[in-house]
Amino acid sequence: MAMKFKMEGAGxxxxxxxELARGTAKGTMRRAMKKTLKPVAKAAEGxxxxxxxxxxxxxxxxxxxxxxxxxxxxxxxxLYVGPVMPDGDTAPHAHLYEFGTVQRFHKKxxxxxxxxxxxxxxxxxxxxHQATMLETLKREAWKEIEKTVERARRKAERAAR
Numbered sequence: 242m243a244m245k246f247k248m249e250g251a252g253x254x255x256x257x258x259x260e261l262a263r264g265t266a267k268g269t270m271r272r273a274m275k276k277t278l279k280p281v282a283k284a285a286e287g288x289x290x291x292x293x294x295x296x297x298x299x300x301x302x303x304x305x306x307x308x309x310x311x312x313x314x315x316x317x318x319x320l321y322v323g324p325v326m327p328d329g330d331t332a333p334h335a336h337l338y339e340f341g342t343v344q345r346f347h348k349k350x351x352x353x354x355x356x357x358x359x360x361x362x363x364x365x366x367x368x369x370h371q372a373t374m375l376e377t378l379k380r381e382a383w384k385e386i387e388k389t390v391e392r393a394r395r396k397a398e399r400a401a402r
Contacts, residue, residue: 251379251382254379254382254383254386257386258270258382258386261386261389261390261393263315263316265389265393266316267316267318268389269382269385269386269389270318270382270385271299271318271320272381272385273378273381273382273384273385274297274318274320274378274381275297275320276377276381277374277377277378277381278297278320278322278374279297280370281295281297281322281366281367281370281374282295282296282297282322282366283295284365284366284369284370285322285324285362285363285365285366285367286362288361288362288365288366289324289338289360289362290360290362292338293324293325293326293332293335293338293362294324294325294326294327294329295322295323295324295325295363295366296322296323296324296325296329297320297321297322298320298321298323299319299320299321300321301321302331302333304333309321322363322367323335323363324362324363335363337357338357338360338362339359339360339361339362339363339364340359340361341356341357341358341359341360342356342357343356344356
C-alpha cells in the first residue's frame, strides 16, 4: 500500500532548503522524514504482535522497485515504511497478514490449507499518526536545517583558520 504525503505551504522551509546544496538539502529532509515516520513504524511493529520488524527506509525489494519508479527524481526525497523480517530481509508475506486470505486449496491435491483472518497493523498505525505528521515534519525539518547550517558554519570556520 503506497500513500503519498505532500507538504505544501511551508515556503520558509523550502527557501531555506533551496539555499543549501541539493545533496545537503536531500540529506536534511531525509533525516527529518525518518524522525517523523519512526512513531508510525513503532506503532505498526507493536500492532503486528512481534511478527514483523517495521523499517523506515528508502530501499525496496526488487519486485517493488518497478512500481515506485515515478517516485524518483533529482530533488525528491522518498522514504517507505514497511515490514521486514527480524533479520532485515524483505517480508513478502506481510500483505497476507495485513489483509488476510480466503479459503485456499492446493491445485493438484485439492487439500485445504485454510483461510487467514485479516490482522491489520500498517494502516491503523498510519491512521493514528497521520494527523500529527505534518506538524512533526515541519518541526523536525527546521531542527535539521538549523543543525546543517551550524555544521556548515563550523566547517567554514575551520577552513578559515
